[in-house]
Amino acid sequence: xIKKELLFFEWDSFGIYKEQVISQGYSIISISDFLKDxxxxxxxxxxxxxxxxxxxxxxxSGYTDCQALGERLLDKFSEFETxxxxxKRFEDRLVKELRYRFLHFNDIKIILxxxxxxxxxxxxPKSNIKSHKKITDLTDAEIEEFxxxxxxxxxxxxxxxxxxxxxxxxxxxxxxxxxxxxxxLFLMGESGVGKTEVAKTIYNCLxxxxxxxxxxxxxxxxxxxxxxxxxxxxxxxxxDDGEIFIRVRNTDVGVILIDEFEKSTATxxxxxxxxxxxxxxxxxxxxxxxxxxxxxxxxxxxxKEHFASRISPELRSRxxxxxxxxxxxxxxxxxxxxxRLESITKKYNDCFKDQLPDNxxxxxxxxxxxxxxxxxxxxNKKIKRVFVDYISKRAIDEGKAEIAExxxxxxxxxxxxxxxx
Numbered sequence: 001x002i003k004k005e006l007l008f009f010e011w012d013s014f015g016i017y018k019e020q021v022i023s024q025g026y027s028i029i030s031i032s033d034f035l036k037d038x039x040x041x042x043x044x045x046x047x048x049x050x051x052x053x054x055x056x057x058x059x060x061s062g063y064t065d066c067q068a069l070g071e072r073l074l075d076k077f078s079e080f081e082t083x084x085x086x087x088k089r090f091e092d093r094l095v096k097e098l099r100y101r102f103l104h105f106n107d108i109k110i111i112l113x114x115x116x117x118x119x120x121x122x123x124x125p126k127s128n129i130k131s132h133k134k135i136t137d138l139t140d141a142e143i144e145e146f147x148x149x150x151x152x153x154x155x156x157x158x159x160x161x162x163x164x165x166x167x168x169x170x171x172x173x174x175x176x177x178x179x180x181x182x183x184x185l186f187l188m189g190e191s192g193v194g195k196t197e198v199a200k201t202i203y204n205c206l207x208x209x210x211x212x213x214x215x216x217x218x219x220x221x222x223x224x225x226x227x228x229x230x231x232x233x234x235x236x237x238x239x240d241d242g243e244i245f246i247r248v249r250n251t252d253v254g255v256i257l258i259d260e261f262e263k264s265t266a267t268x269x270x271x272x273x274x275x276x277x278x279x280x281x282x283x284x285x286x287x288x289x290x291x292x293x294x295x296x297x298x299x300x301x302x303x304k305e306h307f308a309s310r311i312s313p314e315l316r317s318r319x320x321x322x323x324x325x326x327x328x329x330x331x332x333x334x335x336x337x338x339x340r341l342e343s344i345t346k347k348y349n350d351c352f353k354d355q356l357p358d359n360x361x362x363x364x365x366x367x368x369x370x371x372x373x374x375x376x377x378x379x380n381k382k383i384k385r386v387f388v389d390y391i392s393k394r395a396i397d398e399g400k401a402e403i404a405e406x407x408x409x410x411x412x413x414x415x416x417x418x419x420x421x
Contacts, residue, residue: 060090134254134293156332181279189325192375199257199297213247333370
């Protein structure tokens, strides 16, 4: 039975296409849904074929007998108007194998009126579809400015900051020569000493707005970890994206944080060995995202002694920097507290009419003994608790009527806590 048309999509624009057709009342399914039992005709009974788009890419990506299998499955869809789509990377094979099942083979045309008028997405450079600001994009002067800002916002770890400055300068040169794809940092040390702050500070200093691409490998210790990270191969309709692809697509800066890396599996260690060498993250569906110029920060709570036994020699040799982070000195903790107070005071003043003085550091220094805190997360929690208490007492001293009732007071304090988090 001849079908009307097979349409080919570009993977980079598939998400936009999917959003558009769903808004028009269509649903997208994968033909893999019918491979559980090819003889079970009941699987087709409840399908509204006139409003269903069927992705047949998996026929070309996962099966050797594409023609015979495709013809049997396509015959199940009796409606002439059913829309069939496939990944353009498999165009040659599908046109050859299914040339007797489709009248026409064409490309999907996607229009972006809100961004480009009537210009087709096929005509747009990929950088207009998605871009990340990367350290390699900076001029020499901008790198010096970045490093100065980074040094001011990351507290303690002076030796690391000196070495990181040199790493960045060398990385930019050899990245331009095509000899160094990704800058990788492996940071060890106990919890709360500032390892994850490195990635967050890089992200902030590069002007990130959409959120850091962070993956916690404490959740990736099962046999199915790789599928969770890079997506499963069950279907081909974009619904099985792995976490790393979602995180990288949704961020605006070329920085990835891999937290608790040592808790993962050998399979994922091997995957990142390829990532650091190729400069690409590749999904189970063969989708690629080029991360050339990115910085990947791997953090781990393991000791130097366990580093050699837990991480393979091949992967260890791929890390550009391997370092142990230790607890901060009291002066560094005081500087951190001063920075946090400036930050949350500004957030508070932007959200509330009641304006606080710019410098509360001396007040808080008398209330918090920073020497008692070895974990910076615990110190941050203490700062926030004391800040909320300070606001509450200040309002009571000023006789604010709106917090007279306990229920109203709790509501206001919750709002304050949300603002400064």
